Amino acid sequence: MKNLFLSTVALFSLVSCEKNIDLDLEDQSGKIVIEGNITDDTGPYLIKITKSVAYTSAEPYSVIENAQVVVSDDTGQTEVLTYLGDGYYNTTHFTGQPGRTYTLKVTAEGQQYSAQSTMPQPVSFDGLDQDSFPIAGETTYTLLPMFTDPPTLGNRYLFIYSVNDSSKKFFAEFSDNVNNGLPNQRPLLMPNDKDGIKVKAGDTIHVEMQCIDQNIFTYYSALLQILDGGAGSGVTPANPPGNISNNALGYFSAHTVKKQSRVIQ
Secondary structure: OOOHHHHHHHHHHEEEOOOOOOOOOOOOOOEEEEEEEOOOOOOOEEEEEEHHHHHHHHHOOEEEEOEEEEEEOOOEEEEOOOOEOOOOEEOOOOOOOOOOOOEEEEEOOOOOEEEEEEEOOOOOOOOEEEEEEEEEEEEEEEEEOOOOOOOOOOOOEEEEEEEEEEHHHHHHHEEEOOOOOEOOOEEOOOEEEEOOEOOOOOEEEEEEEEOOHHHHHHHHHHHHHHHHOOOOOOOOOOOOOOOOOOOEEEEEEEEEEEEEEEEOO
């Protein structure tokens, strides 16, 4: 499957991994791909619906233009989304709040698909602590996200970060299986000539912290495994296990968002 990787993995260089996950390596071209997010930021929120193409195919992915897309929550809030173009559907008045469970329902090409995601409670993102160390005579930097994990076991985090104004994104997923209830001790490794990006003094690193549910943590953990834990290992024609019903590809995530930036010293 090609376009799920091009729309998701092409944005990310992968830097950490939690566990092994069994993956389906079969070609799944022609399947519907649904990708969507609800956050505690102000909307609108977007749902993208396309069709996958074979990894070996040079054909572009096709978009689904006439789907019915509905989002709702466990308080009775509901909205039918509006089509924007290029496969994107958006909300106009829907609001995301921590603690609520969100449901996505899609009807497309005579088939019905659904997904649920519960938005965790937010965890305070208190800053970024810098460190560095030499590798082969070059200085490599790390940033430690400063937050304290809540005492209840089961919290999951996704960190997405970029350098200056580059559109290239890097990410790492954390769990509290180790150091539950303690200050974070896992750093983000900054790129050192990875994919043409090398962090140096004076660069600004922008970091987004997401509190995610277990299904989305599993999805991103699988992406890390697919790419063998790092950029440059090549894109594998496999599909991470999403949370969409009826064998659709993709994911639906309800998560919180906190952001911090730091200039490398």
